Amino acid sequence: MANFEQGCAWAEGEYIPVGEAKISLFDWGFLHSDATYDVAHVWQGRFFRLADHIARFEASMAGLRMSIEQDRAAIETILTECVRKSGLRDAYVEMICTRGLPAPGSRDPRTCRNRFFAFAIPFIWIADLEQQNVGLHLAISERQRIPPEALDPRIKNYHWLDMVMAQYDAYEEGADNVILVDARGNLVEGPGFNVFALRDGTISTPARGMLEGVTRRTAIELAERVHYVVVERDIPIEQARDADEIFITSTAGGIMPVTRLDGRPVGNGLPGDATMQLRGAYWDLHRDPAYSNGIDY
Amino acid sequence: MANFEQGCAWAEGEYIPVGEAKISLFDWGFLHSDATYDVAHVWQGRFFRLADHIARFEASMAGLRMSIEQDRAAIETILTECVRKSGLRDAYVEMICTRGLPAPGSRDPRTCRNRFFAFAIPFIWIADLEQQNVGLHLAISERQRIPPEALDPRIKNYHWLDMVMAQYDAYEEGADNVILVDARGNLVEGPGFNVFALRDGTISTPARGMLEGVTRRTAIELAERVHYVVVERDIPIEQARDADEIFITSTAGGIMPVTRLDGRPVGNGLPGDATMQLRGAYWDLHRDPAYSNGIDY
Numbered sequence: 078m079a080n081f082e083q084g085c086a087w088a089e090g091e092y093i094p095v096g097e098a099k100i101s102l103f104d105w106g107f108l109h110s111d112a113t114y115d116v117a118h119v120w121q122g123r124f125f126r127l128a129d130h131i132a133r134f135e136a137s138m139a140g141l142r143m144s145i146e147q148d149r150a151a152i153e154t155i156l157t158e159c160v161r162k163s164g165l166r167d168a169y170v171e172m173i174c175t176r177g178l179p180a181p182g183s184r185d186p187r188t189c190r191n192r193f194f195a196f197a198i199p200f201i202w203i204a205d206l207e208q209q210n211v212g213l214h215l216a217i218s219e220r221q222r223i224p225p226e227a228l229d230p231r232i233k234n235y236h237w238l239d240m241v242m243a244q245y246d247a248y249e250e251g252a253d254n255v256i257l258v259d260a261r262g263n264l265v266e267g268p269g270f271n272v273f274a275l276r277d278g279t280i281s282t283p284a285r286g287m288l289e290g291v292t293r294r295t296a297i298e299l300a301e302r303v304h305y306v307v308v309e310r311d312i313p314i315e316q317a318r319d320a321d322e323i324f325i326t327s328t329a330g331g332i333m334p335v336t337r338l339d340g341r342p343v344g345n346g347l348p349g350d351a352t353m354q355l356r357g358a359y360w361d362l363h364r365d366p367a368y369s370n371g372i373d374y
Numbered sequence: 375m376a377n378f379e380q381g382c383a384w385a386e387g388e389y390i391p392v393g394e395a396k397i398s399l400f401d402w403g404f405l406h407s408d409a410t411y412d413v414a415h416v417w418q419g420r421f422f423r424l425a426d427h428i429a430r431f432e433a434s435m436a437g438l439r440m441s442i443e444q445d446r447a448a449i450e451t452i453l454t455e456c457v458r459k460s461g462l463r464d465a466y467v468e469m470i471c472t473r474g475l476p477a478p479g480s481r482d483p484r485t486c487r488n489r490f491f492a493f494a495i496p497f498i499w500i501a502d503l504e505q506q507n508v509g510l511h512l513a514i515s516e517r518q519r520i521p522p523e524a525l526d527p528r529i530k531n532y533h534w535l536d537m538v539m540a541q542y543d544a545y546e547e548g549a550d551n552v553i554l555v556d557a558r559g560n561l562v563e564g565p566g567f568n569v570f571a572l573r574d575g576t577i578s579t580p581a582r583g584m585l586e587g588v589t590r591r592t593a594i595e596l597a598e599r600v601h602y603v604v605v606e607r608d609i610p611i612e613q614a615r616d617a618d619e620i621f622i623t624s625t626a627g628g629i630m631p632v633t634r635l636d637g638r639p640v641g642n643g644l645p646g647d648a649t650m651q652l653r654g655a656y657w658d659l660h661r662d663p664a665y666s667n668g669i670d671y
Contacts, residue, residue: 110407
């Protein structure tokens, strides 16, 4: 029997251990990064906002003119089965569509059959619980995030080299992670996360250039529920430096406090009250049937 | 015995038929397009400017802070062996370095062991000989190429979604392929090729934002040898429309004439004299030992 201890993947119609999950070297999903994906998570045996992730995945595929034979229900079944087979109670669950392989000798993407992959692996944290208790130290990079004029960031994509190179720069400054900017010096996003800044009771988050994260949306909903004013707008670097609180949001960790920016403390240098209130509310939501659904292991 | 008729790949220390060449679904080369590559070609049993391609590949790896155990000589041996095993006299030969897999649960690229892949497959033409006799019909896209402020284009990379989406738009206009622009409306490059425009005896090619192609460099060298003035400078869209001749350059096809731009003829609508002269000189160079080296099949 297959060993799914490290996680379970689905490829070409089969459930396989993650160590065996491979993609053709010639799939344009690799050779041209011509692919889209989405990541949902399972917490304590329940999917969180799975329908929202699958809906965004379908919108991303449509945006790239891709289609697969699996409909929404079939995708959900495959993802659920990956989690069930792995037995994981806390999981990081990814769905992927690649362009596929072109006809021999062709460079025309229209000759490709698009391909679907999925996997469930143990939950991944952008910042582990210990880091979250202290708060993250982020650097603001001078490097620009790939702009919407080149690639619509709402289509979730693997074009991450700008972020990876910015990460290396941040490590050299002693930071844990990095935020990239746009051409006008406004914050955009970091590798796999959105950014929020609170100042004088108003919470701001970038309005453009970034992925419209499901955790970002959840944070906005939760903040409005407890009567914060939330504004989607440009955040210039200097305003970020003046923030009372900063937090980041990601499926890979939820709502996480940032307590240092380029080596300087954010506010009083401790995880902020609003941040911690929203973080608690975020994890509470994982038991709410309106936001989550249980897996029958 | 393995069947290398469709080509030969090298992965994890083994030569394998291309149909079996795969990469882990979890390699960041795929999941973050965190990879670099280079493509050389073999024509009539001889590598063309292989040392230049390997040197650029090494510069790209250094730029991404990657390293592999293979030195220049070992890379050359592997590429040559891929061609020899395939028996191909005309081949498209790619070398790839991926970030690899991070430590379990980590998102830190420094925990990855970088990986090397290579393959030789039958030669690929951006435009086949029939298309080259007529000349290509290119569209100029409104979509911007990913800018250097996000990602240094001299590091050859798989971030192609901007180009793929521009290609789809071009197909709808009835064009064969597409040229992308920068934020100021200057031509940059197309999917896998550089662009040149000739006007009043002067040849211009973009100076920034694009890959510094080996075929581009060869075209510049050849043009200067026959006393054309070659200028690396911005080419605004309207100047491209006024060109007497336009051609593109790529390892996948050499120097290829463009005879229509957005449905309108370039010059007199026929492949240009300078273009055809340079194309001939380009293919002649493939027998020159200063530019090519024979493979001992």
